[in-house]
Amino acid sequence: MYVKIILTGLFLVIGISAHAAILRSEYLFNEGFGTTATDGTGNLDGVISGAAYSSDTPLGGSGNFALSFDGDDVVNIGSSANLAFPSISIEVWVNPEDVTNNKGIFAIGQSSSNVGLIIGPRSGVNVLVGQVGDGTNDSFLNVHGGVLPLNEWSHIALTFDGVTNTARMYVNGVQTSEFLQNNPISYREDLPAVIGGFSDRSTLRWIGLIDDVRIFEGVRTDTEILFASTGTSVPEPSTWLLSFIAFLSVRRIFRAR
Numbered sequence: 726m727y728v729k730i731i732l733t734g735l736f737l738v739i740g741i742s743a744h745a746a747i748l749r750s751e752y753l754f755n756e757g758f759g760t761t762a763t764d765g766t767g768n769l770d771g772v773i774s775g776a777a778y779s780s781d782t783p784l785g786g787s788g789n790f791a792l793s794f795d796g797d798d799v800v801n802i803g804s805s806a807n808l809a810f811p812s813i814s815i816e817v818w819v820n821p822e823d824v825t826n827n828k829g830i831f832a833i834g835q836s837s838s839n840v841g842l843i844i845g846p847r848s849g850v851n852v853l854v855g856q857v858g859d860g861t862n863d864s865f866l867n868v869h870g871g872v873l874p875l876n877e878w879s880h881i882a883l884t885f886d887g888v889t890n891t892a893r894m895y896v897n898g899v900q901t902s903e904f905l906q907n908n909p910i911s912y913r914e915d916l917p918a919v920i921g922g923f924s925d926r927s928t929l930r931w932i933g934l935i936d937d938v939r940i941f942e943g944v945r946t947d948t949e950i951l952f953a954s955t956g957t958s959v960p961e962p963s964t965w966l967l968s969f970i971a972f973l974s975v976r977r978i979f980r981a982r
């Protein structure tokens with residue numbers, strides 16, 4: 726009986742782990758000085774051009790900074806080839822000052838020929854859009870993500886499942902839209918991945934604050950994104966599963982008496 730319970734738990738842990746999204750890059754901007762945006766995973770440090778540090782952050786706390794962009798700043802995190810994952814999740818906090826034109830918050834291998842991935846407000850209407858291109862005109866994708874309020878922090882997530890070709894957009898932990906794409910994402914790997922702009926141009930850059938950019942290989946779940954929007958993480962499955970197994974074992978011991 727014990728063996729059966731433990732084996733079931735182990736298979737559940739292994740099963741959940743096999744599908745978990747993996748954090749590939751993380752930019753918290755907590756350096757407070759200099760022009761290097763350190764990748765918390767040690768993977769891909771970014772180069773800050775023009776953006777300034779601000780102590781206005783979504784989660785607060787001492788030693789926490791965000792980056793402030795004034796319309797011609799960007800953080801270049803290098804070749805999009807490094808982040809061209811078929812299944813991908815992006816999470817970022819934004820605090821916009823101005824969304825009266827198209828602006829880039831985050832982009833990987835994006836160009837105007839319907840390729841790559843970009844998140845940003847759509848011209849004039851405060852509507853947040855995620856675009857995932859597969860290289861053809863027909864299946865270029867807009868994920869309308871709802872209202873992006875000015876001068877306050879919002880948590881944004883975009884996921885793309887490269888198996889089902891499904892894109893989802895979340896604002897403050899709540900899914901706002903879902904779109905089916907015809908094909909997998911096609912990235913322009915020769916273009917840079919950037920924070921605060923588009924991959925394929927030096928215009929249409931962000932005006933406002935950005936903090937805590939995280940890029941995952943794989944699809945983050947609704948629950949994970951909901952926790953992330955409060956600045957926390959879902960408890961490790963191994964922890965709660967092993968606790969549950971321990972609880973069952975103890976209960977059985979008492980019942981056997």
Ligand SMILES: [Ca+2]
Pocket residue numbers: 753754755782789790791936937
């Ligand atoms: Ca920060």
